Amino acid sequence: MPKIELLHVSKTFDEGKVVANDDVTLSIEDGAFVFLLGPSGCGKTTLLKLISGLETPTSGTILVGGIDLSKLNPEERSIGFVFQHFEIFPAMTVFENVAYGLVVRGYDDETIEKIAEEALRLVSLEGRMLAYPKELSTPELQKVGLARAIATRSKILFLDEPLGKLDPKIRKVFRHELRRLIKSLGLTAIQVTHDQEEAMAIGDQIIVMRQGKILQHGKPEDLYYRPGSIFVANFFGETNFLEGFVSGVGPDSCVFHLHLGGPKFEIKLQHGHQLKNHVQAIIGYRIEDVELIQTKQEEREPGEELDLEEKPRLNTVKGRVREAIFIGPMKRFIIDLENGDEIQAKHSSKFLIDIREGDEILVGFHENPMVFEYPKDIRAELSKA
Ligand SMILES: Nc1ncnc2c1ncn2[C@@H]1O[C@H](COP(=O)(O)OP(=O)(O)OP(=O)(O)O)[C@@H](O)[C@H]1O
Ligand SMILES: [Mg+2]
Incomplete structure (x- = not known):
């Protein structure tokens, strides 16, 4: 059974004037690491919010683990989410930031400590637990966001441009750490990125979206060598088109x-x-x-x-x-x-x-x-x- 299934899902805003997602049908298998790519405003973040229950679809059905999302109450829709504009609370330590979600959900102190420490260990931040956000580097802040998502202990993780603020060199190293972490925890993950190379390097599958619709969904090689449209061939990789x-x-x-x-x-x-x-x-x-x-003859060997x-x-x-x-x-x-x-x-x-x-x-x-x-x-x- 696919882990995540969308059937004809649409989402509009402003009384239908803005179409963020347009008749999306999609199936993601358990344990897949999927990348979501597409121009700004094409509906990537909205799609993730719909699947995580942060937004309600205008029409269509979303199944998570075979269960209709609309039938679950918010506490049961546990999906770890690292947001595009992640909010780390500046007045809380690293530990408190990670523990916050667990406190809100009413876990006892001992459990909170165990889960938060484990999540911080997974992102190699166990030595920075008592630091405040202003003392951290950008990669470390990204890791706090990631640890907070892992601490939800959800088997599904959504990452909305989690590496966006990192400089390119660190980003290239961090992306492999991220993949190892996701695979070692056996998570089903969807990551949004604007970096095609990142998507090809660590993704099992890639989805290209445009104007609220899914244009193509497949393995990186398939999208690269068998793009289904001129748009995908042009958006993904560099292509010469001859008329x-x-x-x-x-x-x-x-x-x-x-x-x-x-x-x-x-x-x-x-x-x-x-x-x-x-x-x-x-x-x-x-x-x-x-x-x-x-x-030219003179350019060649005699x-x-x-x-x-x-x-x-x-x-x-x-x-x-x-x-x-x-x-x-x-x-x-x-x-x-x-x-x-x-x-x-x-x-x-x-x-x-x-x-x-x-x-x-x-x-x-x-x-x-x-x-x-x-x-x-x-x-x-x-x-x-
Ligand atoms: N709460 C909202 N109210 C009104 N319009 C919205 C809302 N959220 C998203 N939209 C609109 O829906 C469309 C899709 O937005 P979304 O944020 O999902 O795009 P995106 O693909 O994540 O873009 P980006 O790459 O810039 O993050 C845009 O036109 C956006 O303005
Ligand atoms: Mg977005």
Whole structure:
């Protein structure tokens, strides 16, 4: 039985004028660590509040552990919650902050001490129990918020951008600690983040939301390599989109004609695709999957010929490097294709060190791009909001 199940859940505010969640159906298995991603205002926090019973849905059903949430009273809806704007009480010590929820719930002193100490030990703050919040670093404050959520002893934990205030280096270390902690306690967790890398690095699953709806829910690799829409491909990772039209459409391949009289090349299609001959389409390539091939003889080793036979499946288009930007281990290239399209590529700066601004090159596109039907509103699909 899934741990959390939502059936056609909607939530509106201001007499229906603001739609925060729009017909969300979702199932989360016991023990899964799920990340919730989406533009600001798309309804992430509201969704978590609905599942934790802090807000009531306008319509739909929420089941937690198979039980209808609306039938539970507030004390029974025990979900640990680390809020986006976490409130640590400044006049209370670390211990008192963690114990506060337990005091409110009427536990006896001995139990409170045991649970709060255990929670603080789990986040490695046992040595700071008597410190006041002003004496703590930001990561330590985040840990207090986490310990407070763990102290609820709920098997479900919600984290609304818990690492948001940490600096990037500490954040990268802390995220792995967080995953270990969640897995060792056997929790089912949902975390909101704006950091895609964090979601891919430690999440079992990722949900991408937009305008109150769930666009896609799956494993990180699936979302990255098989995004279901242009929006997801654009929001999640960096993608070059090429416009064109298709011909010779078969069950698993077609010819793609780059627009503005650009060259054409053969690409593979997924079985069951809906493309028809002579319609407009969009293909997508991750920026790290675009190959750059030097064409100038003097750039190659003596005696080495340009051998495209080695890469028989690579479709090539002429291009010119407009910018080559050194970003440490990687180099980002901005390239004007012969038909006027602009694309980007990102590769190890060491291996492509000889490709420079102004160079004429061949750009290699593999035969397995993401393929999308041309959307009704291309601008909306390519916006990140
Ligand atoms: N209590 C409320 N009253 C009125 N409108 C609300 C309320 N809570 C949320 N909203 C609105 O619902 C929508 C979704 O808000 P929500 O806070 O869930 O978004 P979010 O995805 O968490 O955004 P962010 O990434 O900025 O935290 C927004 O338009 C927001 O203004
Ligand atoms: Mg939010």
